[in-house]
Amino acid sequence: MDATQSHDPADPTGPEGPADPADPAGNEAELFWERHYATRSGGGGRVNPLLAETAGPLRPGAALDLGCGAGGDALWLARHGWQVTAVDVSATAVERVRERARELGVGERVTAERHDLARSFPDGRFDLVSAQYLHTPFPLPRSRILRTAARALRPGGLLVIVDHGSTAPWSWNRDPGVHHPAPAEIAAELDLDPGQWPVLRADRPRRRAAGPSGETATVTDHVLVLRRTGG
Numbered sequence: 001m002d003a004t005q006s007h008d009p010a011d012p013t014g015p016e017g018p019a020d021p022a023d024p025a026g027n028e029a030e031l032f033w034e035r036h037y038a039t040r041s042g043g044g045g046r047v048n049p050l051l052a053e054t055a056g057p058l059r060p061g062a063a064l065d066l067g068c069g070a071g072g073d074a075l076w077l078a079r080h081g082w083q084v085t086a087v088d089v090s091a092t093a094v095e096r097v098r099e100r101a102r103e104l105g106v107g108e109r110v111t112a113e114r115h116d117l118a119r120s121f122p123d124g125r126f127d128l129v130s131a132q133y134l135h136t137p138f139p140l141p142r143s144r145i146l147r148t149a150a151r152a153l154r155p156g157g158l159l160v161i162v163d164h165g166s167t168a169p170w171s172w173n174r175d176p177g178v179h180h181p182a183p184a185e186i187a188a189e190l191d192l193d194p195g196q197w198p199v200l201r202a203d204r205p206r207r208r209a210a211g212p213s214g215e216t217a218t219v220t221d222h223v224l225v226l227r228r229t230g231g
Helices: 024-038 049-055 072-079 091-103 142-151 183-190
Strands: 062-066 083-088 110-114 126-132 153-164 199-203 206-210 216-227
Touching: 024 091, 049 072, 049 126, 049 153, 049 216, 062 072, 062 142, 072 083, 072 091, 072 110, 072 126, 083 091, 091 110, 126 142, 142 153, 142 183, 183 199, 183 216
Parallel strands: 062 083, 062 126, 083 110, 126 153
Antiparallel strands: 153 216, 199 216, 206 216
């Protein structure tokens, strides 16, 4: 799931309304992802396996899903006892997550909010923040967003970042020259104090993945997991 929600980590604010017409990049991103989800049927999607692998052994608490898209991750977390805040730039995606959570009987565990993460960030403190494939064809201050996410963790909380490490046949980005930053590069860009946010995992696992039309391919993921130790 390549979702682009956005917020400026330097100044967290509340939920936003429609994109500002004076911000062409924000407008384009909102329209792109609105069309993306409006042309797809609902259903909630599948949980990303690396999130399930990481969160499965944890004691449930408060979780934040950045770029929730169809809601596979948020709904999986809620069904496993987490209190989840799910955010996306697409109002359609957000409403579908709310509806699906009610259908599954976990509506009280899921708060879905629309955010353009370049400009707003959800309130709260979290035991788990998930950023699964937070990629977009539009400019996004990703490192600042992820720094804000790290600072929104409670002591002991985890920031789980999973990025594409290869290009799948169904990817919207087919540029053969695209650079997939390695986990160490991502950690360096975040520029967080390793004493307060030590790295628990930084690797490049391979797995067999299924695309939206059922096609399969072997893909590489770049995984970075940080834990907050301080207050």
